[in-house]
Amino acid sequence: MNILDEIKNGVLNGEAVEKEQALLLARQPLKKLCDAADEIRTHYCGNIFDMCSIINAKSGMCSENCKFCAQSSFHNADIDKYSLLGSDEIFKQAKYNYDRGIRRYAIVTSGKKLNESELDSVCESIKKIKQGTNMSVCGSFGLLNKEQYKKLKEAGLTRVHNNLETSRNNFKNICTTHTYDDKVNSIKAAKSVGLSICSGGIVGLGETMEDRIDMIIDIRNLGIRSIPVNILSPIKGTPYQNNKKLDDDDVLRIVAIFRFLVPDASIRLAGGRGMLSDKGKGCFLSGANAAISGDMLTTAGISIENDMKIIKELGYKVGFLNE
Numbered sequence: 030m031n032i033l034d035e036i037k038n039g040v041l042n043g044e045a046v047e048k049e050q051a052l053l054l055a056r057q058p059l060k061k062l063c064d065a066a067d068e069i070r071t072h073y074c075g076n077i078f079d080m081c082s083i084i085n086a087k088s089g090m091c092s093e094n095c096k097f098c099a100q101s102s103f104h105n106a107d108i109d110k111y112s113l114l115g116s117d118e119i120f121k122q123a124k125y126n127y128d129r130g131i132r133r134y135a136i137v138t139s140g141k142k143l144n145e146s147e148l149d150s151v152c153e154s155i156k157k158i159k160q161g162t163n164m165s166v167c168g169s170f171g172l173l174n175k176e177q178y179k180k181l182k183e184a185g186l187t188r189v190h191n192n193l194e195t196s197r198n199n200f201k202n203i204c205t206t207h208t209y210d211d212k213v214n215s216i217k218a219a220k221s222v223g224l225s226i227c228s229g230g231i232v233g234l235g236e237t238m239e240d241r242i243d244m245i246i247d248i249r250n251l252g253i254r255s256i257p258v259n260i261l262s263p264i265k266g267t268p269y270q271n272n273k274k275l276d277d278d279d280v281l282r283i284v285a286i287f288r289f290l291v292p293d294a295s296i297r298l299a300g301g302r303g304m305l306s307d308k309g310k311g312c313f314l315s316g317a318n319a320a321i322s323g324d325m326l327t328t329a330g331i332s333i334e335n336d337m338k339i340i341k342e343l344g345y346k347v348g349f350l351n352e
Contacts, residue, residue: 033057036289037065041072045249046289051242054286059278066285066316069292078345079255079295079319080336081133081167082126086154087113087147091139095194095204096268097231097261100139106266113138113147116154120161126323127162129333130347134158135167135190135227135321141207142171152184159185165349167227172211175218182222189219190227192257193247196240203234216251226253229297232283233261233275241283245290254294254350257321258284260301277305281315288316295319295350303331313343319350 036050046054054062089110091100099106123134136151143151148170155166168181169190178189193212194200200209216226228251230244248256260280263272275283287296297319302309308331309320322336340347 033061033065037069040069040289040292048239048242048246051246051286051290052239054289055238055282059282059285062285063281063311063315066288067314069288070296070316070318073293074295074318074350076345077318077348077350078313078340079133079297079350080131080322080340080347081135081297081319082131082323082333083135083137083169083321084114084119084122085139086119086136086151087111087138087140089139092141093204093206097194097203097234099264099267101267104267106264113150116150116157119154120157123158123162123164123166126333127164130337131322131333132163132347133165133167133188133349134162135169135188137169137190138171140171142173143177148173148177148180152180155181155184155186172207172215173218174215175221178219178224179222182224186224188225188227188255189216190257191216191219192228192230192259193244194230195234195236196243197247198243199234199236199240213247213251216253220252225255226251227255227257227297228253229257229259229299231259231261231300232280233263233272233301234269235272238283238286242286242290245287249291254291255297255319256287256291256294257297257299258287258317259299260304262301262304274304277307277311280305281311284312285316297321308335308339310339310343313339313345318345 089100094103099108165187167188168186197209263270296317298309299321322333
């Protein structure tokens with residue numbers, strides 16, 4: 030039996046993949062690796078596809094210096110900048126997505142964290158969405174504390190999004206205005222009040238495969254089962270504007286290895302999916318089983334209608350995993 034089949038069979042029998050094994054997977058033939066990852070996905074998750082959409086509810090003017098981000102006030106990217114949208118507009122966009130089959134909706138705001146006035150406004154938006162739709166509402170609001178998360182949960186929030194972005198070792202190379210532990214502590218605060226967590230990272234920052242694996246192992250150890258995979262879109266005006274773009278095979282290998290590491294997760298293609306030649310279809314046959322549909326924060330995404338068509342063709346059924 031070869032090493033790929035040995036590791037795959039271990040996963041199918043409930044064994045956790047360790048770092049050294051994951052690094053071995055990075056050297057396996059791509060097609061066989063992807064087929065094995067899809068077998069693991071089918072075994073643990075069936076044909077459920079977890080689809081969500083997002084709204085950029087507050088854009089730009091961010092105090093943090095994340096090198097990949099067009100919204101940072103440290104950079105000179107040409108983006109729309111606006112303060113927090115009101116509840117009517119946020120609900121309008123939620124209803125638009127709901128009417129097209131989306132059942133998970135995330136409100137995303139720029140900045141290190143919401144202030145108390147913004148927090149109150151977001152709570153009103155969440156309540157309005159819950160009253161007017163049957164959507165599960167998620168939020169990405171920065172580095173909040175336990176009491177703030179409790180308030181959001183009481184308003185109807187079900188899930189918090191907070192990407193680790195990269196490995197602990199590499200984090201200092203992409204951001205210095207907050208730390209990896211700031212993120213981990215905020216995630217733990219959200220979990221402590223009973224909120225589900227969505228956390229992943231960005232690939233294409235110049236990180237190594239070891240960095241990617243270290244990040245996913247940390248995510249696994251935090252008990253997180255919704256994992257966005259963002260592909261860096263080098264944006265003019267950011268420090269990473271000249272980064273080399275990952276190709277389709279790079280992303281397929283990353284997604285497949287992530288599936289081995291967290292076999293029961295929603296591995297969610299997120300930002301940058303539109304740069305893939307097939308818009309992610311190959312990844313959905315290589316371990317990925319979730320996606321953000323529609324526009325991203327500062328870049329265009331894939332339309333809900335096109336995504337629904339692809340998902341149906343692949344034999345998936347839209348639903349919730351790891352709620």
